[in-house]
Amino acid sequence: AQKITQTQPGMFVQEKEAVTLDCTYDTSDPSYGLFWYKQPSSGEMIFLIYQGSYDQQNATEGRYSLNFQKARKSANLVISASQLGDSAMYFCAMREPSTGNQFYFGTGTSLTVIP
Amino acid sequence: NAGVMQNPRHLVRRRGQEARLRCSPMKGHSHVYWYRQLPEEGLKFMVYLQKENIIDESGMPKERFSAEFPKEGPSILRIQQVVRGDSAAYFCASSPPQGAFEQYFGPGTRLTVT
Numbered sequence: 493a494q495k496i497t498q499t500q501p502g503m504f505v506q507e508k509e510a511v512t513l514d515c516t517y518d519t520s521d522p523s524y525g526l527f528w529y530k531q532p533s534s535g536e537m538i539f540l541i542y543q544g545s546y547d548q549q550n551a552t553e554g555r556y557s558l559n560f561q562k563a564r565k566s567a568n569l570v571i572s573a574s575q576l577g578d579s580a581m582y583f584c585a586m587r588e589p590s591t592g593n594q595f596y597f598g599t600g601t602s603l604t605v606i607p
Numbered sequence: 608n609a610g611v612m613q614n615p616r617h618l619v620r621r622r623g624q625e626a627r628l629r630c631s632p633m634k635g636h637s638h639v640y641w642y643r644q645l646p647e648e649g650l651k652f653m654v655y656l657q658k659e660n661i662i663d664e665s666g667m668p669k670e671r672f673s674a675e676f677p678k679e680g681p682s683i684l685r686i687q688q689v690v691r692g693d694s695a696a697y698f699c700a701s702s703p704p705q706g707a708f709e710q711y712f713g714p715g716t717r718l719t720v721t
Contacts (some may be wrong), residue, residue, distance in 0.1 A: 496649075523678075529712075537697060537712040583649055587710070591687070592663040594640060595710060597649035 494518065494582050498598035505574045506606050512559070513569040513601045515584030524588040526567040527595070528558065531581040537547075543567060574605045611636075611701050611713035612681075619719045620689045628684040628716045632701030639673055639682040640710060644696040656682060689720045 497516045517526065524599035528540040543551045543558045549560040559568040571578055584598045612631040620626050632639050638657055642650040655663040662673040667674065671689075676682040686693055696717050700710040 535717065536714045537698060539709075541709070542709070549654075585650075592655055593638075594652040594655055594666070595642070595650065595665065595700070597642075597651070598647045 494598075495596035496598035498584055498601050500584050500601045501599075502602045502604070502605055504604050505571075505578075507574055508575060509541060509574055510570060510572045511574055511603065513603065514573070515569065515587045515598060517565050517584075519565075519586065519588050520549045521588040522592045524586055526558070526560070527585040527587065528556070528567075528569045529583045529585060530578075531583060531600070533568075533580070537583075541569065558594050571603075576605050576607060579603060584592045611699060611711050612715050613697075613699050613713035615716060616714060617717050618720070619721060621721055622690055623688050626686040626689050626693070626718055628686075628697050628699075630682040630699030630713055630720070631682070632682070632699075633711055636701035636703055636711075638702045638704070639676050639698040640683075640702070641684050642698045642700065642709075644698060644715075646695070650698060653684075686718075689718070691720050693720055695721045 493595050495518055505510045516517045524545045526543045530538040530540055541551050541553045541556045541590045541602050543560045550560050557570045581598045587595050614629050640655050641653040644650045654667050654674045659678050667716040671687045673685045696715045698715045699713045702710045
């Protein structure tokens with residue numbers, strides 16, 4: 493079974509609008525971390541936001557927020573007030589100590605912001 | 608505080624040659640991870656190393672690939688007798704000593720096999 497599933501290969505959003513990128517995960521470990529990374533066309537992996545499995549509140553970092561629904565095993569990324577520079581690939585990832593702390597990545601969502 | 612350094616950023620090799628990719632972790636980080644990203648895919652775990660130890664190499668192909676993280680110097684990912692299918696971006700990440708969740712990624716090395 494896939495550890496991380498991203499079902500949206502591509503998304504479009506109008507500039508200044510909000511967009512939600514979906515991510516579901518699969519783990520039986522009670523302790524885990526969920527991450528979102530941005531990969532622009534230049535190729536580097538840029539850390540955006542982190543949510544721990546025991547965190548009571550949804551994580552927020554500036555225009556990024558993580559909609560964490562533990563019972564549904566989903567960790568959707570919400571980008572508010574989209575900017576042209578947000579156009580990139582977005583990867584959801586999970587880390588669980590029971591498997592040595594390696595990251596499991598989804599297949600990514602390509603986001604295009606339309607002016 | 609410099610981030611994770613990888614070199615070279617781009618590497619071109621002919622089929623059958625060897626490729627050596629280097630990763631210098633962030634200062635104070637003793638754990639290194641290597642990931643491979645094939646075109647149009649997400650990153651896939653290859654190997655997890657601490658200084659002088661391979662902790663988990665479950666994602667490494669059984670042949671031609673090896674990794675090390677010596678006591679001194681960078682971590683090295685070595686690919687012998689490269690084939691076209693090895694063309695990919697190879698990312699290194701480092702993390703602080705055990706217990707910390709965060710991993711910091713380097714800029715990647717893009718390997719092209721001609």
